[in-house]
Amino acid sequence: MKINSLYVASGIAALMLLGACTKQLKNDPAEAAKANLATSMAAAAPDKDGLALHTFLRANGPAYETYTVSLQESASFTTRSGRKYTIYRNSLVRPDGSPASGTITFSVKEINNAAAMIFADRPTATNTGAQLESYGEFFVSASQGGVPLQLRRDSAIVVQAPAKIDVQRIPMWNGDTSITVSTSGYNYINQLITISTTISANKGIDWQQVTNPASAYALFDGTNGTLNFRLDSLIKWVNCDALMSNPNPKTTVLAYFNSNYNPATNTSYSGEEPTMLYFKPSGINSIIKFYNTIFTPPAGYEGFLSYQNSIPVGQSGTFLAISSIGGQYYADQKTVTIPAPAPGNNYSTITFNPVPVSPSALVALITGMNTK
Template structure:
């Protein structure tokens, strides 16, 4: 494996600090133990969410020996190695016998769209993704954990490696923890944590360790220090030059329920795939008080590089039907302080919409 120099380490730490400064706190929680607030479900948003979930990345199931460990290879070619005696019960007891392993991987732009897990920071900075990973281990229906001094070793095939030796690792999920204040059954003021959906997809926060590239075998190598938690490997693109704000106008077939839909069931979605970068940016901020024809979604303020080429995908679910447009664009210089892009959506079948999303994988 190529050596990891102090200079490279310093640069990655700076990137990590930059990312952390614009990340919201996110924690994986047991949804059954928390009260969840959400607006009234929109049937069109639920219909779109169901289509995305059915066609997105699925869990893969494996078995290993709890005492001896084991080596697992996923459909994507990633290798997960559990060392002997690395798994314990929640109380720390030893584990022997068959252990059930569940793995999900998100490695390409279409999967990021299907799973609603884009890889931009909360400030809109673009990231180059080298994958998002989730691992769970159970025995007899009970969740296991990793021994304190152990980890799951992971090797992921990489088609194209960057100039740096490695990238930071991050954790996050599709819910964020907020606080809700009120009164209990004795009329005493209380404040409790509540899990709420992050409409932008994922709130990322720094996780321990770095993922390192091995030029000899063409893999990205890292260690998962915990189970039941998403980990991703992302590098900040740090694109130079001026940036602008993009407003995406849905000139037709806009569903106004987008403004009040939560829980990952927005009936209108807008994604941008930068050319040559393994990432997807989701424009999730709703344009407020807009007249018909100029309703839609916008980017973070001054977050999109001027002159950047890429492809937009606008999607709407409305009155039980799907509408979409895929639009190649080079971001122009702003006029009046922002760039407005018009989308004229056309009816599509569910199968055609799935094909459009899959086509976003092209460089």
Template sequence: MNSNFIRNVFCVAVLACSMSACTKQLKQDPVTDAQRLNANGAAAAAAPAVDPDGAALRKLLNAYGPSFEIYRVSGEQGGKIVSKRGTIYSISPNSFVTKSGAPVTGPVTVAIKEIRDASNMIFADRPTRTNNGQALESFGEFFVRANDAGGQPLNLRKDSAIAVQVPVKPGNFDRVPMWGGDSTITRTLSGFNHLNQPTTVTQDVAVVKGIDWTPNGQFALFNGTTLNFRLDSLIKWFNCDRLTGNNPRTTVLGYFTNFYNPNTNTSYMGEEPSMLFFKARNVNSIVKFYNVILNPAPGFQGFLSYQTSVPVNQQGTFLAITSLNGNFYAEQKDVVISAPPAGQNYTSVSFNLVQVSATDLVNLINSMNTK
């Protein structure tokens, strides 16, 4: 795991101490930033100031990103849900239980979020790559949660699951690996109740991983029209992806020749004021360059890929974005990833950003779907 990623995760945990910095994420995140911990489950001590440019960019992205679709089913009878994108979720009778394991027979509110295209991967900050940086072709990312009539979160019964059918275009494959990108840990908090008596509370909270997708050992089966798989737990992201590209690989450095916001180096994940994304040509995938170039010479600030992770000769499109001093800047650039020059162990791509309006930036992001 690289040091830049750890830095970003730690900064997210630090922000848990600043409640005013958390509310902006509630629309998109299944758990609040106030619940987030670092990889060791330890709370951090001090909170850095939130960068206003990064916050402005995240606010814009959130406004156009995917939101939860809300449905209601009977806990006793189950039901079938068809999402706006045509995904079918089949819920068996008596599938839901409370945290204590008691069956739920009354009405259940089911919230579903799907990420099915490149633009929403950018808006929601859910890029598709493995934990060693390899690109994944996505057939969709899926998140489901359920609450009882009183608003309490529910679990799935241990021997139960939600059957999912995702309509996809015909292809030369029979199954696709399933991946997980979020994990949860259980923590126990000690404190005092409303009568000032010592008490403890056990909570399940999400650990932010920057979405390093890892295989969960399951597969989606393709029947010619739909991919079919099962969700065996709630409040976790599931990704239906396959690896892409077999060419030799190189490391890519993306240089922002202008309008790079230096606060990116100390911002927390999801609110970086400068970002760099890459989409392989005709592949439903977005790779986000998380690693910041350290100690760059003037004009060479920016990001680099994971080491030797980008296929040579890969055609694709970069989107470089910056929020700086209240303005947005961007460049969309079509490229073919070249092999490193002789005596060099990396390939570089330079970006010359220009000022764009909020509408222009949203249109650029949406256009990534057709690249």
């Protein structure tokens, strides 16, 4: 989360708060102050350049796959990637808690490579900045006659995925695409006011390691070359990711944009930033998103920084910088080896100069990240 994102929230949540407070405003100065704060928070609407860029990326990214099965007993379906999903009898329930059987429709989105992670804005990193190597990200929903279904407690969808790995188990991670922020301050009569609301995560997604022992790891079966794991919840992103290990000293990377940085990125709290920066470690199925913006930068030093002391010195990889300004896309793709800090510094720097690109050229640059 951006540090300064504690001071804004989504307009929808703020308007709902305003409606709830309306009846009290005439008699309660503290509530009036709270409503005024909510009004200022509502001003942080999505930037039009950011909205255009993210709409473009989603349109070119991975699509949902839809499958219909009959769930009288157990049922299964196999996605285009070759992953097999198995659902057992009575594992799905309706909103009233009764078992769902008969015809069930599943919608599945899978993210399998670096380009898809960028298009869908689903990078791989923990909430502390630790780098993850992905063996697939998954989003599954189920419905019957348009009514959404849930998994019964202690049940799961079993997934079997073709894989070539040399370890026996890989951690599983749950992810949410939104975060809760709280804004606190003292009003004009010295009363502490706190407003909490949910906004889109500028990091793309917030990964947390699964704690349910039955679903915490994907297990490799060497007899048939598959990873096998359980999805114990629907309508939530799940990631099969191994923690990357690099013993080199770590540094903080500051990424400076000498040109074509959209300053609206500094106040974008909707998860739809008009300038973005991604890093792919060489030869690893992983994307790291730099989303923390540099605070009060002078001209020529606008941009992003990594988590503190999180990037290994000497790590090779490819950066992709993307901007949207006034209907024009800009990009700069740069392959680097992360340098050690200069003497006297506690950070390393990389500079970008995004140039105008066509929509098709931007798609090609993103797709090309798969081979970096």
